[in-house]
Amino acid sequence: MILRPQIDDVKVVGYYLGNLIVGIAIVSIIPLIACLVSSEWDPALDFTIGISISFLFGYLMLIACRTKKEINWTHGMIVVSLSWVVASVFGAIPLYLSDHFMSFLDAVFEAMSGYATTGLTLAVDLDHMSYGHNLWRHLIMFIGGQGIVVVALTFLIKAGGGAFKMYVGEARDERIMPNIIHTARFIWLVSIVYLVLGTLGLGIASTLAGMPFGKSLFHGACITMAAFDTGGFAPQSQNVLYYHSGLYESINIILMFFGAINFKLHYALWVGNKREIYKNVETRLFAITIVFTFFLTAVGLAKTGIYSNAVVLFRKGFYHLISGHTGTGHGTLYARQFATQWNELSLIGIVIAMALGGAVCSTTGAIKMLRVALIFKAFKQDVKQFLSAESAVIIQKLHHVKDIIIEDKQTRAAALIMLAYILCYFFGAIIGVLYGYPFLLSLFESTSACANVGLSCGITTPSMPWVLKVVYIFQMWAGRLEFISVFVFMGFLISAVRGKS
Amino acid sequence: MKKLFLIFSVLFTVYSLQFTACFAAEPVSSDKLIENENFYDGKEVVYKGEAVGDLMKRGDHFWINILEGSNAIGIWCTLNMKNTIQITGDYGHKGDIMQVRGIFHKACKEHGGDLDIHAMEIFKLSPGQKTEDIIEPRKVIAAIVFSVAALAAGIFYFITKRRPL
Numbered sequence: 001m002i003l004r005p006q007i008d009d010v011k012v013v014g015y016y017l018g019n020l021i022v023g024i025a026i027v028s029i030i031p032l033i034a035c036l037v038s039s040e041w042d043p044a045l046d047f048t049i050g051i052s053i054s055f056l057f058g059y060l061m062l063i064a065c066r067t068k069k070e071i072n073w074t075h076g077m078i079v080v081s082l083s084w085v086v087a088s089v090f091g092a093i094p095l096y097l098s099d100h101f102m103s104f105l106d107a108v109f110e111a112m113s114g115y116a117t118t119g120l121t122l123a124v125d126l127d128h129m130s131y132g133h134n135l136w137r138h139l140i141m142f143i144g145g146q147g148i149v150v151v152a153l154t155f156l157i158k159a160g161g162g163a164f165k166m167y168v169g170e171a172r173d174e175r176i177m178p179n180i181i182h183t184a185r186f187i188w189l190v191s192i193v194y195l196v197l198g199t200l201g202l203g204i205a206s207t208l209a210g211m212p213f214g215k216s217l218f219h220g221a222c223i224t225m226a227a228f229d230t231g232g233f234a235p236q237s238q239n240v241l242y243y244h245s246g247l248y249e250s251i252n253i254i255l256m257f258f259g260a261i262n263f264k265l266h267y268a269l270w271v272g273n274k275r276e277i278y279k280n281v282e283t284r285l286f287a288i289t290i291v292f293t294f295f296l297t298a299v300g301l302a303k304t305g306i307y308s309n310a311v312v313l314f315r316k317g318f319y320h321l322i323s324g325h326t327g328t329g330h331g332t333l334y335a336r337q338f339a340t341q342w343n344e345l346s347l348i349g350i351v352i353a354m355a356l357g358g359a360v361c362s363t364t365g366a367i368k369m370l371r372v373a374l375i376f377k378a379f380k381q382d383v384k385q386f387l388s389a390e391s392a393v394i395i396q397k398l399h400h401v402k403d404i405i406i407e408d409k410q411t412r413a414a415a416l417i418m419l420a421y422i423l424c425y426f427f428g429a430i431i432g433v434l435y436g437y438p439f440l441l442s443l444f445e446s447t448s449a450c451a452n453v454g455l456s457c458g459i460t461t462p463s464m465p466w467v468l469k470v471v472y473i474f475q476m477w478a479g480r481l482e483f484i485s486v487f488v489f490m491g492f493l494i495s496a497v498r499g500k501s
Numbered sequence: 502m503k504k505l506f507l508i509f510s511v512l513f514t515v516y517s518l519q520f521t522a523c524f525a526a527e528p529v530s531s532d533k534l535i536e537n538e539n540f541y542d543g544k545e546v547v548y549k550g551e552a553v554g555d556l557m558k559r560g561d562h563f564w565i566n567i568l569e570g571s572n573a574i575g576i577w578c579t580l581n582m583k584n585t586i587q588i589t590g591d592y593g594h595k596g597d598i599m600q601v602r603g604i605f606h607k608a609c610k611e612h613g614g615d616l617d618i619h620a621m622e623i624f625k626l627s628p629g630q631k632t633e634d635i636i637e638p639r640k641v642i643a644a645i646v647f648s649v650a651a652l653a654a655g656i657f658y659f660i661t662k663r664r665p666l
Contacts, residue, residue, distance in 0.1 A: 025651075040592060045640040052647035059654035068666055097640070127553040127568055130592040210557030210564070236554055236566070238573050244557065244564045246613055306607065312614040334535050334572060334616060341538065341607065461571075 011067035018061030025054035035132035043130040046097035077488035115144035116480035119232020119329035119454020145229025145363035198224030227255035232329025232454030260326035260358025282369040293353040300346025325353035327364035329454020338457035365452030371414035450475040531572035538607035553590040588629030
């Protein structure tokens with residue numbers, strides 16, 4: 001029997017959301033400072049309005065939703081799923097006011113794309129965007145990569161039972177450290193170390209490429225936030241093509257790769273356990289799937305004959321393959337070139353890579369390596385069982401930081417999430433086809449949105465149908481949260497209507 | 502016969518001039534170049550747009566990205582062309598409007614497969630300028646109203662927070 005939620009249930013959710021909105025207001029002060037430092041007065045007003053609206057709504061919710069009721073699993077899931085929508089709506093306010101978006105829906109799309117670390121963009125005239133707005137686009141990507149709840153756990157919410165309930169809802173079911181607050185802080189520590197290293201590396205690369213040093217550092221910070229958090233935004237409309245630099249692309253690849261590996265693995269490396277990187281099932285499978293999908297892409301590109309030699313083919317093919325596989329979405333091609341230059345086989349290679357994604361508990365989206373490994377091992381176990389004596393008990397193990405014996409429960413959970421992703425990829429593709437786009441291109445764009453990648457073959461533009469924008473927003477949201485908390489939220493809505501009191 | 506020769510000469514000259522004007526003076530849009538890259542690949546094109554971002558020096562050449570419509574295309578120029586570009590577009594500036602004549606590459610061998618144009622000639626059509634950061638009065642009013650309301654809500658929240666439920 002489904003119970004209708006009580007007013008106190010709504011208050012618990014509202015209270016945590018109020019905290020989150022106040023958090024967004026506080027974080028928005030960073031781009032406001034950037035505007036003031038760079039004498040961008042009109043953008044500074046955009047942020048002042050955005051910050052004050054966020055504080056206003058946040059405090060009103062905190063006042064209206066005070067309750068003694070403790071947060072439970074259902075509340076945790078709903079808070080998380082709504083957090084991303086609320087963060088996108090409030091985060092969109094300064095973007096919309098910037099006049100770089102044709103509608104508020106476009107600004108919400110951009111904010112969701114940022115928080116979900118997708119990287120699809122609907123910004124108009126990006127090359128004339130202010131430092132403040134550009135910093136905000138990349139900052140929301142940095143926050144989204146670590147997870148909005150991880151941010152809240154680190155800075156706003158006190159340790160307690162509610163913390164883990166929300167952490168799990170945000171598609172992070174692995175504790176790196178016994179305490180969830182320490183886990184959240186470790187995730188931030190790793191991210192900030194990479195931010196500093198990436199900013200310096202890319203800053204030096206773009207200075208060598210001929211850019212002024214100060215601007216190089218700004219671009220370096222933006223691109224690092226987008227690459228390590230497997231986001232894909234860039235400060236200029238040409239994305240990474242703007243820099244025309246092989247060195248820049250190489251550093252970018254390293255950052256994308258580190259963004260796609262499990263934070264548990266980062267921890268293992270942090271404490272000096274270097275062997276784990278070779279033993280871990282996710283890194284091994286990641287290497288295999290990179291080779292396989294790059295083979296498809298390279299054969300496809302070779303057949304087209306567009307790239308005159310192997311070095312050029314490797315540079316273009318491998319860069320976009322890694323960008324797709326890690327769920328980043330940085331590119332050195334114009335979106336339409338995927339449609340006009342690349343053939344079906346090369347696109348299929350990228351689509352498979354995007355659909356698979358990186359490691360669990362990383363900043364990447366999509367199905368993820370551990371789930372693929374679990375399902376593959378379960379298949380292997382079943383086949384072995386058929387080939388063995390009836391009484392034999394076949395055990396399958398995989399190594400993920402420690403040796404794990406595979407159980408049916410884990411396989412079932414992995415299979416369900418994999419199925420949800422595949423259905424969601426096709427759902428978006430069918431909507432695209434309904435609007436007249438070719439199937440493969442629709443699948444490419446839909447997979448890119450749902451797997452939080454951000455590579456585009458030209459469908460995502462400000463002039464695309466609004467229904468498709470809404471579908472992609474939903475896909476980015478559901479895909480980032482790995483569906484469960486979104487389904488719980490939908491169940492909550494249904495129970496509010498049909499549940500027994 | 503002389504008259505006939507003269508008429509033919511005039512007609513031929515007019516025709517030739519018209520053809521040359523059509524080919525050399527009509528810039529191709531960025532969308533057209535990207536959509537029809539196979540057609541334009543390796544051909545001489547004329548491209549016009551706003552210089553944006555940075556002039557990036559590479560040895561005896563430099564890169565400049567020129568924005569037309571919704572795409573900016575990288576232009577590979579020799580260093581002696583650098584002085585033609587004074588202002589590049591960004592938040593505070595409208596960049597110089599440049600016209601480039603050069604060879605279009607859909608996947609340049611020299612530059613890692615990038616789509617680019619190698620400039621043979623570049624000149625400024627109109628100079629760029631600083632753009633004013635216009636402050637809209639309605640934004641100022643909105644900022645004041647919402648800030649005051651947020652402050653009031655914040656004070657009320659901290660007062661009520663201390664009271665027991």
